[in-house]
Amino acid sequence: SLRCVLAGGAWVRGLLGWVRPERWLASSSLFPLSCIHTSTSLQKLGKWEKKNRIVYPPQLPGEPRRPAEIHHCRRDIKYSKDKMWYLAKLIKGMSIDQALAQLEFNDKKGAKVIKEVLLEAQEMAVRNHNVEFKSNLHIAESMTGRGRYAKRIRYHGKGMFGIMKIVRCHYFVKLVEGPPPPPEPRRTGFDQAKEYVQQLRSRTLVNTL
Amino acid sequence: LVLVFSPLPRLRGLLQRCWGRLERDVLSGLSGGQSPPWGPALAVQAPVFLPQPVNDTGESNEAPSLLDSILWMAAPKKRRTIEVNRCRRRNPQKLIKVKTNIDVCPECGNLKQKHVLCGYCYAKVKAETRMIRMEIRKKEGGPFNAPTVETVVLYDGEKPTVKDEGKRIIERARKRPSWFVQN
Numbered sequence: 001s002l003r004c005v006l007a008g009g010a011w012v013r014g015l016l017g018w019v020r021p022e023r024w025l026a027s028s029s030l031f032p033l034s035c036i037h038t039s040t041s042l043q044k045l046g047k048w049e050k051k052n053r054i055v056y057p058p059q060l061p062g063e064p065r066r067p068a069e070i071h072h073c074r075r076d077i078k079y080s081k082d083k084m085w086y087l088a089k090l091i092k093g094m095s096i097d098q099a100l101a102q103l104e105f106n107d108k109k110g111a112k113v114i115k116e117v118l119l120e121a122q123e124m125a126v127r128n129h130n131v132e133f134k135s136n137l138h139i140a141e142s143m144t145g146r147g148r149y150a151k152r153i154r155y156h157g158k159g160m161f162g163i164m165k166i167v168r169c170h171y172f173v174k175l176v177e178g179p180p181p182p183p184e185p186r187r188t189g190f191d192q193a194k195e196y197v198q199q200l201r202s203r204t205l206v207n208t209l
Numbered sequence: 210l211v212l213v214f215s216p217l218p219r220l221r222g223l224l225q226r227c228w229g230r231l232e233r234d235v236l237s238g239l240s241g242g243q244s245p246p247w248g249p250a251l252a253v254q255a256p257v258f259l260p261q262p263v264n265d266t267g268e269s270n271e272a273p274s275l276l277d278s279i280l281w282m283a284a285p286k287k288r289r290t291i292e293v294n295r296c297r298r299r300n301p302q303k304l305i306k307v308k309t310n311i312d313v314c315p316e317c318g319n320l321k322q323k324h325v326l327c328g329y330c331y332a333k334v335k336a337e338t339r340m341i342r343m344e345i346r347k348k349e350g351g352p353f354n355a356p357t358v359e360t361v362v363l364y365d366g367e368k369p370t371v372k373d374e375g376k377r378i379i380e381r382a383r384k385r386p387s388w389f390v391q392n
Binding site: 090 | 303304307
């Protein structure tokens with residue numbers, strides 16, 4: 001439904017909590033009947049989700065404006081964290097429009113997931129975090145983490161078996177208001193040589209006059 | 210003389226006694242003459258235990274079995290450290306390249322690759338084509354009924370022109386889309 005698409009992933013999980021029995025059995029194993037009322041308030045909020053809750057004291061008149069920061073994540077994506085890392089590395093430091101463009105024409109499975117996460121985060125930024133222009137955001141941090149793995153049996157021939165891991169990952173993104181910072185100039189050989197000479201020159205003799 | 214080991218001790222004892230009597234009889238009979246040319250062999254219906262043949266010569270001729278060839282297979286000597294693994298996984302050849310061939314479609318404003326049709330516009334055209342094909346299917350009413358004349362699609366409020374003489378007319382009950390130019 002349209003509401004489910006626009007709302008955050010955690011809200012959807014709470015609404016359709018009954019669809020995934022293993023999830024609500026894990027959260028409230030003592031009273032199975034109370035799982036019907038599963039919502040985000042009962043699920044443990046991760047550290048990344050809590051970062052959106054910090055409130056700074058009001059800024060003094062002379063201070064430069066603090067750019068808005070939006071933390072968003074999606075948990076337990078059915079994808080490998082190593083494969084997701086390449087996509088996270090691709091969009092690090094880009095503006096949100098450029099990141100969405102790159103992800104739209106990337107053929108990887110994680111690209112579709114990250115695109116959804118970025119759109120959700122952009123929507124959250126405009127609605128809740130007082131961001132004026134939805135294009136005026138850039139990706140400050142984008143990381144992947146290991147999700148909860150499940151072990152299953154993989155059947156081979158001749159009665160042999162192997163144990164395979166069902167691999168899942170989390171994806172974290174931090175959007176910051178403002179244009180993307182200019183990329184750092186590559187460290188050339190000349191810079192390295194200059195630093196080396198500087199290091200040599202700054203040496204002193206110890207235990208002497 | 211061939212001595213054959215019999216598994217049954219009683220039979221062996223009996224045979225030894227018989228054999229002894231035979232020898233004495235033979236020797237007494239031929240004491241004056243030459244030694245008997247023939248050597249009586251004991252025919253025993255008993256399993257014969259042959260010594261195990263040496264297999265070394267046989268094996269060297271065969272191809273080495275899988276168990277031997279494992280010794281010659283390539284195997285890693287040391288565990289690859291995470292630093293080495295990172296160098297391999299993160300070097301620029303393995304990172305995803307940034308695409309520079311993304312443009313904006315002038316028709317709908319969505320993103321498109323320069324050498325590829327716009328996905329949104331293509332989906333639009335595909336949907337309309339599907340509706341036209343459904344109309345054609347309704348008109349034909351079955352397979353192998355395609356006429357041998359051209360087809361013209363007319364939308365709301367359009368009349369067939371002079372050029373459309375003799376062509377099959379397909380009616381679509383909607384306004385003509387802006388991208389479907391009328392000839």
